[in-house]
Amino acid sequence: MSLTDPTPASSPLAVWTDFGGVLTPPVGVTFNEFADRVGVPLWALKESMRLVGEKYGTDSMGAIDIPLIDEATWSDELEDVLGGTFGIVADLQHFGDRWFAGRPANQAWAAHLETFRARGAFVGLLSNLPPSWDRHRRFMIDDSHFDDIVLSHAVGSRKPEPAIFELAAKRAGLEPHQCVLVDDLEKNVAGAIAVGWQAVHFHDADQAAHQVSRLLDTAAPVAV
Numbered sequence: 001m002s003l004t005d006p007t008p009a010s011s012p013l014a015v016w017t018d019f020g021g022v023l024t025p026p027v028g029v030t031f032n033e034f035a036d037r038v039g040v041p042l043w044a045l046k047e048s049m050r051l052v053g054e055k056y057g058t059d060s061m062g063a064i065d066i067p068l069i070d071e072a073t074w075s076d077e078l079e080d081v082l083g084g085t086f087g088i089v090a091d092l093q094h095f096g097d098r099w100f101a102g103r104p105a106n107q108a109w110a111a112h113l114e115t116f117r118a119r120g121a122f123v124g125l126l127s128n129l130p131p132s133w134d135r136h137r138r139f140m141i142d143d144s145h146f147d148d149i150v151l152s153h154a155v156g157s158r159k160p161e162p163a164i165f166e167l168a169a170k171r172a173g174l175e176p177h178q179c180v181l182v183d184d185l186e187k188n189v190a191g192a193i194a195v196g197w198q199a200v201h202f203h204d205a206d207q208a209a210h211q212v213s214r215l216l217d218t219a220a221p222v223a224v
Contacts, residue, residue: 013219014172014179015116019127021184022202023106040090048081064130065152071132100136108205122172128152160191
C-alpha cells in the first residue's frame with residue numbers, strides 16, 4: 001500500500017513502526033485476555049498456533065500473515081488441533097474480531113510518531129498482519145498517520161525476512177542505514193540490523209521515543 005511517491009523526507013531517516021505490541025497493548029496482555037475470552041488455556045492456545053504454523057513450514061502466525069490460508073481455515077485448524085491433540089473443545093471463529101475486541105490503540109506512541117513527522121522524518125508502518133485484520137488496524141489508527149504502509153499480506157514477505165526490509169527502504173526512498181525499525185520482537189530487530197538498518201527494541205512509548213529522538217538528533221540534514 002503505497003501512500004506517497006518514494007521521495008526522501010527532509011530528515012534523512014525513515015522511522016518504520018510495528019503495529020501489534022507497539023501501536024497496541026503488549027501482545028502478552030492481549031493473549032491472556034483472548035484466552036480467557038474463548039475459554040482456552042493460554043499454553044494450549046499458543047501450542048495449537050505453533051503446531052498449525054509448523055504444518056505450513058512457518059511460525060505461529062506465518063500461515064495467515066502472508067497469507068498461506070485464510071483466517072477461517074486457520075481458525076478451523078486451530079480448533080482441530082485443540083480438540084485432537086489436547087482434548088479441548090473451543091470456538092475460535094471470528095478470531096480477529098475477538099482478538100481486537102476492546103483493544104485500545106497506544107495513543108502515546110501515535111503522538112510520538114506525529115512528533116517525528118513534524119521533525120521531518122518519514123514515518124511508515126511495517127507490520128506482519130493478516131489481510132482480515134487490517135480493518136481492525138485502520139479502526140485503531142488510520143492511514144493518515146503514515147507516509148507509507150507495508151503489510152506482509154500485501155507484499156508476500158514478512159519480518160524478519162530481508163525482502164520486506166529491502167522493499168520498505170525503497171518505498172521510503174532512503175538507504176538501509178537511514179531506516180529505523182521500532183518493534184517489540186527481538187527477532188525482527190535482529191533481522192533489521194542484519195540488513196543494515198538501525199533498530200529500536202520497543203518496551204514502552206517513552207523509552208522508544210527517546211531512542212528514536214536521539215537518532216534524529218544525530219542524523220545529518222538532507223541538502224536542498
